[in-house]
Amino acid sequence: MRFGAVIPYADEREFTELATVAEEAGWDMVFSWEAVWGQDAWATLAAAAMVTERVRLGTLLTPAARYLPWDLASRVASVDRLSQGRVTLGVGLGALHGNWLAFEADEGRAVRAAKLDEVLAIYTGLMGGQPFEFTGEYFSARPVPELIPPMPVQRPHPPVWCVGMLVPGRPRQRSLERAARWQGVFPAYAGGTLDEPHSHLTTEALREVVDRIGTLRADAGASMEGYDVVVEGDSHGSFGGVRPPVQQWADAGATWWVESWWDLPDSPEGRAETRRRLALGPRR
Numbered sequence: 657m658r659f660g661a662v663i664p665y666a667d668e669r670e671f672t673e674l675a676t677v678a679e680e681a682g683w684d685m686v687f688s689w690e691a692v693w694g695q696d697a698w699a700t701l702a703a704a705a706m707v708t709e710r711v712r713l714g715t716l717l718t719p720a721a722r723y724l725p726w727d728l729a730s731r732v733a734s735v736d737r738l739s740q741g742r743v744t745l746g747v748g749l750g751a752l753h754g755n756w757l758a759f760e761a762d763e764g765r766a767v768r769a770a771k772l773d774e775v776l777a778i779y780t781g782l783m784g785g786q787p788f789e790f791t792g793e794y795f796s797a798r799p800v801p802e803l804i805p806p807m808p809v810q811r812p813h814p815p816v817w818c819v820g821m822l823v824p825g826r827p828r829q830r831s832l833e834r835a836a837r838w839q840g841v842f843p844a845y846a847g848g849t850l851d852e853p854h855s856h857l858t859t860e861a862l863r864e865v866v867d868r869i870g871t872l873r874a875d876a877g878a879s880m881e882g883y884d885v886v887v888e889g890d891s892h893g894s895f896g897g898v899r900p901p902v903q904q905w906a907d908a909g910a911t912w913w914v915e916s917w918w919d920l921p922d923s924p925e926g927r928a929e930t931r932r933r934l935a936l937g938p939r940r
Contacts, residue, residue, distance in 0.1 A: 657906045659938030660685030661915040662716055662888075663930060665922040668700045674934055675704040678711055681937035685712035687746070687914065690719060692756045698731035705739035712742045716842070716888075716914070717819065719750025721771035722760070725778035725795055733783065733808040741809030745779075746842065747772065748819035770794065773834065776816060783813035815839035817886060821846055822865050829868060836872035840884030840912075841865065857898055859908040862887065866909030886912040891939050895919040900939060913938070 663674050663686055671688060678686045686704070688697040701713045713735065720728060728745075736743045749768045750756070763771075774792040781788040785807060787799035808814055817840035820832040824846065835841035843865040845856040862885070870880050887910040889898035895918045898905070902913045917933065920926040 657902060657910065657940075658684040658912050659914075659940065660687060660712070660714070660886075660912060661934060661938075662687045662689065662917065663934075664689075664916075664918050664920055665926055666930065668695060668703055670927060671700050672703045672707050674931060675708050675711060675713070677931060678934045679708045681935050682940075683711055683934065683938055685714055685744070685912070685914070687714045687716040689716055692722070692759050694755070698735055701735045701743065702738050705735055705742065708739075708742075710742075712744060713739055714744035714746050714817075716746045716916075717748040717750065718746060719756075719768075720745075720747040720775045720779075721749065721768040723775055725775040726782060726797070728775060729779045729782040730805065732779070732814050733805060736808040736810055736814045737806060739809075741814075743810075743814045744817060744840075745814055746817045747776070748842065769830065769834075776838070779816075780813055783808055815884070817842060817884060819844055820865060820869065822861055822868070832865065832868050833872060836869045836876070839882075840886055841869060842886050842888070857887070859904055862905065862908040862910065884912055885910045886914055888914045888916040890916060890919070892933055893917055893919045902939065 661678060661683055663671055666674055675686050688700050690697045697715050704713055732743060732745050749765060749772060752762055771794050774795045778790050778795055778797055781790055786804055788797060789799055790797045816838040818835040818838050820835035820841040821844045822832065823829060843857060843862055845861045866885055873880060887898060887905045888896065889900065890896055891900050895916055905913065917930060920929055
């Protein structure tokens with residue numbers, strides 16, 4: 657089991673400082689997050705990459721369907737090179753809220769899901785080098801003849817972790833199918849809310865997610881070796897419903913425990929508490 661933490665509220669300089677605190681305290685990964693109108697997560701992670709040496713850097717989450725695929729690939733690859741191969745792209749459909757809908761209309765889950773798949777297909781293709789071409793319903797790409805950027809450090813591309821939602825009673829689980837095609841899953845269980853998105857995730861549900869993804873990967877000729885199963889929990893506060901002991905989640909198939917401290921206030925006191933918790937290190 658490896659351990660990460662979401663840094664919920666911090667400006668760009670504060671995030672880089674907290675990333676160094678996390679690295680010194682033994683955390684394996686720190687996460688930023690994305691809003692439609694907000695701090696640029698990739699600029700923030702790029703800054704953190706320059707002041708750390710070991711800790712991995714990721715997003716939880718990037719609503720990738722909002723991106724032009726080449727823009728996302730450019731940003732992730734830049735942070736991957738700056739960090740010398742320490743970046744992970746965490747993606748999902750994104751949670752609609754006022755910060756989103758103030759600028760962009762809801763296209764519907766089906767459209768966002770289709771766009772997400774096309775974005776990831778082009779992300780992979782561009783990371784693999786030229787020539788590459790793609791024709792989809794929403795995006796297309798032709799081979800690039802000039803100004804080609806360097807390859808990312810991680811090959812064939814920086815890993816992608818996807819939200820995988822288990823929906824009881826539904827024979828086909830499309831988000832789990834997507835997650836199985838990539839390098840990791842953020843398991844979720846249908847029935848949560850925006851305030852408590854993981855309140856219904858149990859060790860039994862996690863086992864079912866892992867079993868289903870294992871079957872999907874086996875059918876595609878892939879194994880679970882090196883595949884990441886990421887459980888968000890809270891060892892300190894009251895956010896969500898996932899709690900230690902961590903070992904029970906590891907026994908159910910999790911490979912990462914990520915502290916999600918979203919109940920901390922967006923205030924100097926909340927930032928100080930984030931620093932204190934990071935400095936304590938992961939509860940291994």
